[in-house]
Amino acid sequence: MILMDNIIREGHPTLRVKAEEVKFPLTEEDKNLAADMLEYLINSQDPETAEKYGLRPGIGLAANQVNVSKRMFALHLEDEKGELLSFVAINPKIVSHSVEKTYLTGGEGCLSVDRQVPGYVPRYARITAKFFTVDGKEQKMRLKGLPAIAFQHELDHLNGIMFYDHINEENPFASIPDSIPFG
Numbered sequence: 001m002i003l004m005d006n007i008i009r010e011g012h013p014t015l016r017v018k019a020e021e022v023k024f025p026l027t028e029e030d031k032n033l034a035a036d037m038l039e040y041l042i043n044s045q046d047p048e049t050a051e052k053y054g055l056r057p058g059i060g061l062a063a064n065q066v067n068v069s070k071r072m073f074a075l076h077l078e079d080e081k082g083e084l085l086s087f088v089a090i091n092p093k094i095v096s097h098s099v100e101k102t103y104l105t106g107g108e109g110c111l112s113v114d115r116q117v118p119g120y121v122p123r124y125a126r127i128t129a130k131f132f133t134v135d136g137k138e139q140k141m142r143l144k145g146l147p148a149i150a151f152q153h154e155l156d157h158l159n160g161i162m163f164y165d166h167i168n169e170e171n172p173f174a175s176i177p178d179s180i181p182f183g
């Protein structure tokens, strides 16, 4: 199982490397990694398990956060309708997006960042995402709200981008043009 010790922290070079496309069919190793990443999120959201293993709760996890520079990430969260979204995205892409932006009013955090970095992180409010599942099926998904924000946070990781790269340096809480706040 993935523990906090397996999650690399800012300063580790792998967080700034653009991850490589995953080849199909996935190796057993890649399949196990995908399952382990999703399992981390589920474990981290269970208070007992999180407490027992000292896990920081997460709704998303990218492979490069466990020092594997491959284009895959896991998401495990509920959307605003309370629908569970739980999957591993392989070779994910944003194929289109809204002009409107959104941002978490409380700012963002990251399991690879052991400090608070205040400020609004502009994200596209709505995206159309494409990715492959572990068994090679192509998925196309329209996302908005927290799922859209999380998808973009994870895709950034695969491109070596950290959430604070998007925060306005002069004024971290500057209003974001054409945006709808979330949360």
Ligand SMILES: O=CN(O)C[C@@H](CC1CCCC1)C(=O)N1NCCC[C@H]1C(=O)Nc1ccccn1
Binding pocket: 057, 058, 059, 060, 061, 062, 065, 108, 109, 110, 111, 112, 146, 149, 150, 153, 154, 157
């Ligand atoms: O790359 C992946 N990571 O770094 C884990 C991050 C990913 C999320 C950050 C913003 C969007 C995706 C993560 O899940 N967190 N970051 C650290 C604090 C806890 C947790 C979190 O934000 N939880 C949350 C947020 C909103 C609603 C409910 N829960």
Ligand code: NI
Binding pocket: 109, 110, 111, 112, 153, 157
């Ligand atoms: Ni992160």
